[in-house]
Amino acid sequence: MIYFLCGLLLLVGLSGILLKRNLIKIVISLTIIEYSLFMFLAVVGYKQNALPPIVKSVTEEVNYVDPLPQAIVLTAIVIGLATTALLVALAVRIYEKYGTFDIREIRRLKG
Amino acid sequence: MNSSSVAQYILPVFVAMPLGGAFLIQLIKKISKGFCDIIANFILLLLLILSLSLLDNPLLVYKVGGWMPSKGIPIGIYLVLDGFSLLLLVIINMIGLISLIFSISYMKKFTNKPLYYTLFLLMIAGMNGVVLSGDLFNIYVFLEVAAIASYSLVAFGTEADELEAAFKYQVMGTVASAFILLGIIIIYSITGTLNLADVGRVLKDKVIEAPIILTGILFLVGFGLKGAMMPFHAWLPDAHPSAPAPISAMLSGVLIKAIGVYALVRIMFCSIGVTPLFADIMLVIAVVSMTAGVFLAFAQWDFKRLLAYHSISQMGYVMLGIWLMTPLGILGGLFHMLNHSVFKSLLFLNSGAVVYGTGSRQLKRLGGLNQKMPITGCTSFIASMSIAGVPPFNGFWSKLIIIMACIQSHHFSLAALAVLVSIMTLVSFLKVQKYVFFGEPKQELKDKKEVPFAMCFSMILLAFLCIIMGALLLPGVKELFIDPAVNTLVNGKEYISLVLK
Amino acid sequence: MKGMTEIVRTISRLLAGLIFFYGVYIVLFGHLTPGGGFAGGVIISGAFILLIVANGVDDEKIKGEKERAGFLESLGIFLFWIIAIIGLCTGTFFFLNFLGKGRPLNMFSAGTIPLCNIGVGIEVSAALCSIVIAFILVKKGENK
Amino acid sequence: MFIILILLMILMITGAIVAIQSKDLLSAVISMGIVGFGLTLVFLILQAPDLAIVQIVVETLTLIILIAAILKTTMKECKVKKSAVVIYSGIATVVLLIVLLFILGDTFERLPDFGCSTLRMSEYYLEQGLKKTGAANLVASVILDFRAYDTLGEATVLFTAVMGIWAVLRRKGRKK
Numbered sequence: 038m039i040y041f042l043c044g045l046l047l048l049v050g051l052s053g054i055l056l057k058r059n060l061i062k063i064v065i066s067l068t069i070i071e072y073s074l075f076m077f078l079a080v081v082g083y084k085q086n087a088l089p090p091i092v093k094s095v096t097e098e099v100n101y102v103d104p105l106p107q108a109i110v111l112t113a114i115v116i117g118l119a120t121t122a123l124l125v126a127l128a129v130r131i132y133e134k135y136g137t138f139d140i141r142e143i144r145r146l147k148g
Numbered sequence: 149m150n151s152s153s154v155a156q157y158i159l160p161v162f163v164a165m166p167l168g169g170a171f172l173i174q175l176i177k178k179i180s181k182g183f184c185d186i187i188a189n190f191i192l193l194l195l196l197i198l199s200l201s202l203l204d205n206p207l208l209v210y211k212v213g214g215w216m217p218s219k220g221i222p223i224g225i226y227l228v229l230d231g232f233s234l235l236l237l238v239i240i241n242m243i244g245l246i247s248l249i250f251s252i253s254y255m256k257k258f259t260n261k262p263l264y265y266t267l268f269l270l271m272i273a274g275m276n277g278v279v280l281s282g283d284l285f286n287i288y289v290f291l292e293v294a295a296i297a298s299y300s301l302v303a304f305g306t307e308a309d310e311l312e313a314a315f316k317y318q319v320m321g322t323v324a325s326a327f328i329l330l331g332i333i334i335i336y337s338i339t340g341t342l343n344l345a346d347v348g349r350v351l352k353d354k355v356i357e358a359p360i361i362l363t364g365i366l367f368l369v370g371f372g373l374k375g376a377m378m379p380f381h382a383w384l385p386d387a388h389p390s391a392p393a394p395i396s397a398m399l400s401g402v403l404i405k406a407i408g409v410y411a412l413v414r415i416m417f418c419s420i421g422v423t424p425l426f427a428d429i430m431l432v433i434a435v436v437s438m439t440a441g442v443f444l445a446f447a448q449w450d451f452k453r454l455l456a457y458h459s460i461s462q463m464g465y466v467m468l469g470i471w472l473m474t475p476l477g478i479l480g481g482l483f484h485m486l487n488h489s490v491f492k493s494l495l496f497l498n499s500g501a502v503v504y505g506t507g508s509r510q511l512k513r514l515g516g517l518n519q520k521m522p523i524t525g526c527t528s529f530i531a532s533m534s535i536a537g538v539p540p541f542n543g544f545w546s547k548l549i550i551i552m553a554c555i556q557s558h559h560f561s562l563a564a565l566a567v568l569v570s571i572m573t574l575v576s577f578l579k580v581q582k583y584v585f586f587g588e589p590k591q592e593l594k595d596k597k598e599v600p601f602a603m604c605f606s607m608i609l610l611a612f613l614c615i616i617m618g619a620l621l622l623p624g625v626k627e628l629f630i631d632p633a634v635n636t637l638v639n640g641k642e643y644i645s646l647v648l649k
Numbered sequence: 650m651k652g653m654t655e656i657v658r659t660i661s662r663l664l665a666g667l668i669f670f671y672g673v674y675i676v677l678f679g680h681l682t683p684g685g686g687f688a689g690g691v692i693i694s695g696a697f698i699l700l701i702v703a704n705g706v707d708d709e710k711i712k713g714e715k716e717r718a719g720f721l722e723s724l725g726i727f728l729f730w731i732i733a734i735i736g737l738c739t740g741t742f743f744f745l746n747f748l749g750k751g752r753p754l755n756m757f758s759a760g761t762i763p764l765c766n767i768g769v770g771i772e773v774s775a776a777l778c779s780i781v782i783a784f785i786l787v788k789k790g791e792n793k
Numbered sequence: 794m795f796i797i798l799i800l801l802m803i804l805m806i807t808g809a810i811v812a813i814q815s816k817d818l819l820s821a822v823i824s825m826g827i828v829g830f831g832l833t834l835v836f837l838i839l840q841a842p843d844l845a846i847v848q849i850v851v852e853t854l855t856l857i858i859l860i861a862a863i864l865k866t867t868m869k870e871c872k873v874k875k876s877a878v879v880i881y882s883g884i885a886t887v888v889l890l891i892v893l894l895f896i897l898g899d900t901f902e903r904l905p906d907f908g909c910s911t912l913r914m915s916e917y918y919l920e921q922g923l924k925k926t927g928a929a930n931l932v933a934s935v936i937l938d939f940r941a942y943d944t945l946g947e948a949t950v951l952f953t954a955v956m957g958i959w960a961v962l963r964r965k966g967r968k969k
Contacts, residue, residue, distance in 0.1 A: 038799065038804070038907075039798060039799070039907050040795075040901035040904060040907075041897075041898060041901055041909070042802040042803070043802070043835075043934035044894065044897040044898065044901065045806055045894070046802070046805060046806050046809060046828075046892055047897075048890045048893060048897075049806060049809045049810055049813065050809065051888055051893070052813070052886055052887075053809075053812075053813040053888065055882070055886045056813075056882070056883060056886055057813060057868055058844065058871060058873065059818070059871050061818050061821070061822070061859070061863065062799070062813060062818075062821060062876045064811060064872070065812050065821055065822065065825045065859075068825060068829075068855065069809045069812065069813075069825065069828055072805075072828055072829065072832050074847075075832065075844075076802070076805075076832055076835055079835065079836055079839045079844060080907065081838065081857065081904075081910060082839075082841075082872075082898045082910055083839045083840065083907065083910065084908065084909060084910055084912075085907070085908030085909065087840060088840065089840040089841065089842050089843075090919070090930070090932055091923070091924045091929060091930050091931070092929045092930075092931065093929075095923060096912060101919050101931065102839070102840045102841065103910050103912055103915050104915055104918055104919070104922075104931040104932045104934075105911075105914060105915040105918065105935060106933045107841050107843055107844055107935075108932055108935040108936045108940060108943070109820075110841075110844050111843060111844060111847055111932070111936060112936075112943055112944065112947040113849070114844070114847055114848060114851055115947055115950065115951055116947060116950050117851075118851050118854065118951075118954075119950050119951050119953070119954030120954070121855055121858070121859075122858055122954055122958060123954050123957045123958055123961070124958055125858050125859060125862045126958045126962050127955075127961055128866075129862050129865055129866060129962070130961055130962065132865075132866040132867070132900060137871065138866065138867070138871060139871035142809070142871070
């Protein structure tokens with residue numbers, strides 16, 4: 038059931054890209070797709086009634102959550118931030134040159 | 149095996165050195181502008197020599213961080229170099245060095261040259277990282293490094309149409325990366341490991357069911373978008389012409405191969421395994437790219453857009469060769485990938501020289517440049533003949549092998565189609581030669597002179613390569629260079645046992 | 650870029666110091682408590698961005714800031730790269746954790762991990778500062 | 794705890810739909826913030842404090858960047874005429890998404906179910922993490938020691954993005 042909801046969020050983001058014409062809306066939809074992937078990764082790494090992977094004491098044996106997907110999500114979050122920042126920079130310069138955020142308008146002006 | 153244990157330590161240098169060069173250039177860009185040129189060229193020269201020195205090594209496995217496997221399960225990240233990745237490594241560093249020599253004088257028309265060198269070195273580091281890595285998520289990270297560097301390089305000359313092309317390229321690239329990441333997550337949740345060889349070992353005894361088929365589709369869409377295969381090619385005809393010439397040479401010649409074709413073939417052949425249905429789908433995509441690319445190229449009157457469409461059709465040839473799944477087909481596909489990277493980057497460098505000299509890309513406004521720019525004209529003629537597959541040049545040999553492979557595996561219609569597409573490529577490039585180089589020059593082109601020495605040198609070097617590449621098929625040289633690459637793909641699953649021995 | 654009202658300015662000046670030291674704490678204790686190079690670096694850059702946005706700044710001064718942020722960022726990632734290369738140059742492996750491990754659960758206990766954390770923290774904070782400064786400098790039609 | 798997770802996810806999905814459909818860009822960006830901060834809470838519930846810290850701060854910075862971009866340009870969404878093309882593309886997209894939903898749903902049944910993840914590579918990280926790397930925070934040990942090569946690549950991604958933003962936002966690209 039949880040996987041299904043992550044998949045639903047992915048599809049909402051995908052629909053945003055396919056339907057919307059505004060550059061900023063496309064950037065928002067891309068970010069939503071990435072958020073759904075991070076959530077899916079965190080859900081895959083979860084273990085029932087386990088503790089976060091911080092070792093409190095060296096001796097006793099404790100049941101921890103899987104640290105590998107968390108490392109992957111940490112890397113992917115910063116990659117998502119980098120991609121979003123570059124996309125927004127391009128969108129600002131395109132608005133400066135074309136005067137609009139609408140893709141069809143830009144394609145018409147580009148000729 | 150001590151020779152391989154010494155050669156093992158060269159592997160991380162391929163990624164660490166361009167990264168170090170990029171950071172160094174940003175640190176010292178205030179002190180001296182000229183120094184950045186020297187650093188960048190020296191690093192790429194060194195990388196090319198190193199990659200050529202690794203030619204006759206068996207499969208090399210390098211464990212980053214020194215983490216030995218425990219209970220047979222690999223722990224850290226593995227850098228794996230076999231014949232196939234060595235072929236790509238040589239392509240990346242060779243075309244990178246030549247494009248960098250070309251851009252010494254070409255980039256005088258652009259501002260902020262140290263920034264250009266930093267982004268170029270980061271793209272090289274990203275591609276080397278993808279080609280060397282034996283870990284699924286590591287391929288994704290270095291694919292992002294190379295992709296983000298190429299997005300910003302496409303928008304380097306901040307004109308209106310270049311920004312729009314870079315934005316479209318980045319949106320499609322990010323969607324492709326999202327699909328690839330989803331595929332990696334599903335593989336991790338099933339097999340619990342990220343190492344390519346370990347994934348192959350776990351999946352070998354699992355029956356192929358819905359999740360594996362979905363990861364196959366996701367990787368096909370993701371790497372298809374990155375490699376500009378036909379249904380996903382929309383960004384390429386805009387992105388490549390608007391990039392500066394050395395960058396579009398790198399994009400067409402190397403990036404869509406290292407990120408698109410190599411990663412898909414490596415994951416599918418060596419790790420997940422190819423089902424006959426998947427191979428047929430890829431054959432259909434290859435044929436569609438091949439034919440549609442040429443037809444679309446006919447209608448173009450912009451020099452670089454025409455070359456971009458031809459890139460799609462030539463990549464269709466490469467995919468056709470590889471996905472026939474026969475030893476001869478794989479040999480033809482890989483050899484054509486090598487040839488295509490040489491003559492396609494030469495053609496883009498020629499278009500850059502034409503733009504540098506005359507300032508325009510429209511075929512109608514150019515004419516008779518042979519008198520004014522003899523070197524560019526001659527090298528462009530050599531490149532056009534080799535892309536069209538005229539006998540003495542390298543394009544002919546690889547297309548011949550692909551067509552023979554098609555006939556050998558009873559795909560007669562595909563062989564006929566390949567011949568037809570080759571003829572239409574020849575016609576298209578004769579049109580280019582007639583409009584740009586032959587005939588008498590127009591009035592405003594009278595005072596144009598030849599391009600500076602650095603650009604001529606790199607073009608002559610590539611033209612020389614175009615001519616002698618045919619010799620790579622001679623029995624002596626073939627075993628050294630092409631055969632290891634073909635063997636790694638022919639027995640793909642050997643990779644698992646070799647890496648995890 | 651003009652700043653905000655007087656109340657926001659004073660509060661931001663008070664808070665920025667606290668946020669900065671909280672970020673430094675997260676970076677230094679990255680291997681013991683949750684957080685680490687990335688989280689701490691982003692928090693440190695949050696402190697600087699709070700000052701820039703709250704107090705407003707004239708464009709000439711901010712251009713100097715951008716160059717310094719760029720230099721600091723290249724320095725941070727160069728430090729991280731040096732730590733990686735040391736393993737390779739001494740003939741052993743690429744990212745070897747060569748420093749001693751010390752007693753577990755105290756500050757200097759994780760070999761090269763604290764050094765890597767510091768390098769990544771500097772790089773991430775300077776990178777995000779220069780991203781926000783670059784966006785602030787975008788005028789209606791002109792920006793270096 | 795399971796119910797809270799589902800409620801949070803439903804909140805995030807509605808936030809995403811509002812973000813995409815809303816008429817004004819600023820409210821679109823703010824409702825994207827709902828999705829981001831909802832994700833922080835999901836990370837906390839799924840026992841991942843590391844991710845929660847990074848996500849909350851990175852989400853704030855994404856909002857700052859997007860709002861700075863919108864202030865420099867315009868807040869109005871572009872007007873979409875209800876032409877035939879728009880309706881057809883809408884229907885085609887909805888059909889495509891439903892097909893994708895079934896394919897995803899089909900594979901999600903076969904994945905290991907929610908609670909138990911197949912620990913194969915990370916068993917070693919859990920057992921030997923403290924002994925081999927000395928770091929109590931196992932995620933930090935995975936990031937900076939077992940898979941430090943990933944983090945080098947990832948810090949390079951951020952460095953490349955900053956260089957890219959400088960390349961894109963500089964005033965004159967070509968010297969005339």
